[in-house]
Amino acid sequence: MNTINHMSHEIKNMNNMGSQHEHHDHEELFNSAWAESQENFLVKGLKTGKRIEDLLPNLPGFNDAFSKVSLLDCPGCRFECSDGRVKSGGPKVALAGEGILLDDADRKILIEALRGKNLPITGHESCGAVKMAHPEDANSDKYGYKGAEELAAETGNKYEAIDHGKFRSQVHDERALVVEGTLKFNCSDWTEFPPQFLSSAAALGLSDAYPAKEVKALAGIALGDHGFGGRFDSNNPFYIIVSAKDSEQLGRLLEIGRAAVKDFGDRAKVDGFVAPVKE
Numbered sequence: 001m002n003t004i005n006h007m008s009h010e011i012k013n014m015n016n017m018g019s020q021h022e023h024h025d026h027e028e029l030f031n032s033a034w035a036e037s038q039e040n041f042l043v044k045g046l047k048t049g050k051r052i053e054d055l056l057p058n059l060p061g062f063n064d065a066f067s068k069v070s071l072l073d074c075p076g077c078r079f080e081c082s083d084g085r086v087k088s089g090g091p092k093v094a095l096a097g098e099g100i101l102l103d104d105a106d107r108k109i110l111i112e113a114l115r116g117k118n119l120p121i122t123g124h125e126s127c128g129a130v131k132m133a134h135p136e137d138a139n140s141d142k143y144g145y146k147g148a149e150e151l152a153a154e155t156g157n158k159y160e161a162i163d164h165g166k167f168r169s170q171v172h173d174e175r176a177l178v179v180e181g182t183l184k185f186n187c188s189d190w191t192e193f194p195p196q197f198l199s200s201a202a203a204l205g206l207s208d209a210y211p212a213k214e215v216k217a218l219a220g221i222a223l224g225d226h227g228f229g230g231r232f233d234s235n236n237p238f239y240i241i242v243s244a245k246d247s248e249q250l251g252r253l254l255e256i257g258r259a260a261v262k263d264f265g266d267r268a269k270v271d272g273f274v275a276p277v278k279e
């Protein structure tokens with residue numbers, strides 16, 4: 001073998017090793033993140049069959065997790081993707097892909113809710129929702145960045161791009177999806193709460209058809225190859241946790257959530273609570 005061939009052979013071997021290592025590293029990350037989440041107070045409690053409404057008030061930090069005013073009016077609030085890896089600090093209000101899956105009527109509602117709030121709207125790398133909106137393009141991230149930037153411009157807010165170096169976790173370690181109906185539950189800043197996806201669709205007043213779509217999409221990421229996937233089973237389900245402003249909204253969102261994850265059987269479980277918030 002001449003020197004050049006030998007070198008290219010070596011480089012090929014190195015590349016193969018690199019991808020194997022990367023895959024191996026991700027499995028290690030998933031395993032350690034899963035082990036860590038198994039020790040979470042709420043996850044442990046739910047496994048014993050206790051209800052969210054009985055467990056949550058005993059979780060440290062419960063009283064501080066609920067804002068008196070809308071999170072959109074809290075200092076440091078950000079509008080981001082529902083993705084649990086994206087958590088760039090401060091209270092978070094979220095829709096999948098920063099709203100890339102919305103129809104025109106719901107987009108109008110979102111724009112009015114965000115208008116002039118003077119908050120950062122972030123687009124992020126490797127967005128699953130953007131991929132769903134643009135499955136035809138292998139490099140779909142650009143649509144997410146563009147959408148977030150346009151939303152920021154249209155609503156008079158600031159735009160920021162979040163690459164994977166700024167992610168809270170390098171893997172999808174979400175054990176739960178919070179379906180937020182109050183706009184006052186600051187779950188993403190609550191360190192004792194398990195890693196979570198966040199859907200603020202109901203809180204923002206979007207139509208009921210939208211959270212149905214979003215819950216299905218986000219649960220699909222968690223329960224699929226990009227998330228904890230096969231680690232979820234009937235004993236360790238993915239939790240859809242509804243945070244409602246009253247019992248009427250709770251009943252409605254539980255129903256929407258249950259219908260949305262029906263196909264996942266007992267690997268997904270839907271429960272909720274009426275949040276300690278006032279209108």
Ligand SMILES: [Zn+2]
Pocket residue numbers: 081082083096097098124126127128129130
């Ligand atoms: Zn995303």
